[in-house]
Amino acid sequence: MRNSIFKGAGVALITPFNENGTINYEEFGRIIDFQIEGGTDAIIVCGTTGEPSTMPHDEHVEAMKFAVQYTNKRVPVIAGTGSNDNEYCCKLSREAQNIGADALLLVTPYYNKCTQKGLIMHYAKVASKVDLPMILYSVKSRTGVNIEPATLKTLSKVDNIVAVKEASGDISQVAKIAALCGDCLDIYSGNDDQVIPILSLGGIGVISVLSNVMPKFTHDMVMDYLNGDKAKALKSQLEVIDLIEALFCEVNPIPVKTAMNLMGFNAGCLRLPLCEMEDKNLEKLKTALRNHKLI
Numbered sequence: 001m002r003n004s005i006f007k008g009a010g011v012a013l014i015t016p017f018n019e020n021g022t023i024n025y026e027e028f029g030r031i032i033d034f035q036i037e038g039g040t041d042a043i044i045v046c047g048t049t050g051e052p053s054t055m056p057h058d059e060h061v062e063a064m065k066f067a068v069q070y071t072n073k074r075v076p077v078i079a080g081t082g083s084n085d086n087e088y089c090c091k092l093s094r095e096a097q098n099i100g101a102d103a104l105l106l107v108t109p110y111y112n113k114c115t116q117k118g119l120i121m122h123y124a125k126v127a128s129k130v131d132l133p134m135i136l137y138s139v140k141s142r143t144g145v146n147i148e149p150a151t152l153k154t155l156s157k158v159d160n161i162v163a164v165k166e167a168s169g170d171i172s173q174v175a176k177i178a179a180l181c182g183d184c185l186d187i188y189s190g191n192d193d194q195v196i197p198i199l200s201l202g203g204i205g206v207i208s209v210l211s212n213v214m215p216k217f218t219h220d221m222v223m224d225y226l227n228g229d230k231a232k233a234l235k236s237q238l239e240v241i242d243l244i245e246a247l248f249c250e251v252n253p254i255p256v257k258t259a260m261n262l263m264g265f266n267a268g269c270l271r272l273p274l275c276e277m278e279d280k281n282l283e284k285l286k287t288a289l290r291n292h293k294l295i
Contacts, residue, residue, distance in 0.1 A: 004186050005103045005133055005163060006076050007204045007226060009218040010042030011035050011211035012049040014257050015063060017268035023063060027266040029070050031212075034265075036074050038215030043071055044207055046080035047105055048142065049253040054271040060092065065099040082107035082137060086122050090129045103133045105165065105207070110143035116151045127158045134160055135207075139167040139190060149176040156185040165190040165207050171197055178202045192218075192244045196237040199225045209247055210240065212256050213263060213294055246288035249281045259285060262295050 013035070016027040032043060045067035046052040052060055064079045071077050079096035081104050083089040093104050108114075109122060127134060136155065138147040146168055147155075155161045166174050167190025177187060178201045189198040189206040198206075199222065211218040217236065225233035247255045251274070258277050260267040262285075270276070277285065289295045 003133075003162075004204055005078065005135065006042040008041035008222045009039075009205060009211050009215070010044050010076075010078065010188070010207045011040045011215060011218075012044045012047045012207050012209050013067070014212055014253055014260060014267055015046070015050040015052075015055075016260075016266055017271070019268070021269065021271065023059065023066075024266060024268055025066055027268075028063075028066060031260075031265060031267075032067065032070055035211070035215050036071070038211075039219035040075060040211055040215045041205065041219060042076045042078055042102075042207075043067055044078045044080065044105055047078075047137075047207070048080070048107070048139070049209055049212070049256065050080065051253065051271055051274070052080055057092075061095050061099070064096055064101060068100045076102035078103045078105050078135065080105045080107070082109075084109035084112050086125055089122070090126050093126055093130045093132070097130050097132050101132065103135060103162075104130065105135045105137055107137040107139065108143045108145040108147060110145070113143075113145050116148055119145070119147060119151055120154055123155055123161060124158055127160050130160070132160065133162040135163040135165055135188065136161065137165040137167070137190065139165075141167075141169070146173075149173060149180050152177050152185060153180040156181045162186060163188060166198065166203075167191050169194070171201070174198055174201050174203070192247070193237075193241060195222065196225060196230075196234050199233070200230075209252055209256050210244055213247075213259050213289075214240070214243075214292070240292070243288040243292055246281075246285045249284055250277055255281070255285050258282065259289055259294070262286065262289060
């Protein structure tokens, strides 16, 4: 069994922007405090929800650096450093290590895609350039590339590849990963509507969008399960299905940033090509937020 980066609920954190489109660091700190005070077990900065695909290199590094320094070891900070360019991925991962990140989250290469052999070569090279623990991120719906269970088994033999964020939506695949990798690879749910099913297959937590708006609830749901109160955890999972659906009724992070603005945070705008919500979806989101007394 390897040392786990965290157990429980890590938040896939939004990045708040000012009206002029720059990062709102004052609000960034406020949001980090809100998360930690709510019991969040890890901060994931510059993951998909943080809109890193629209960040120039220097801004990406500065956002990671701010999160590391502001969090100040209160919880682990996991930096999103994935890229479809291996050399750039290695460079960004080294920079995250140098600024003090606790771990890395690496999405599969997107657009140019690759074979499973290419995935093994890509991740193994990144792992050879850093000492930090790495979480691989499998989300075929966004990248077009799935990390197959057999590929994860091979990669789990690399010392600092310690976990997978599983967002394929395929529970059978998660079961195969657990069967093949056992204690050699931690599994985190990458889908908020599948937290309890993945925990039931041996997962140890979630990297969550829902945690942005309900950090304590999400943390408690996971820990209830891990501490043996499975019935309570299942009840919690089912209670928020409507809100989870609303948070994903348009592409992430459009709804969650909108939700946080409605809740009184200064989450700010989205960067194009992401844009404001369609009216019918906005009403669905508002209804779900009201149902859970968030607005």
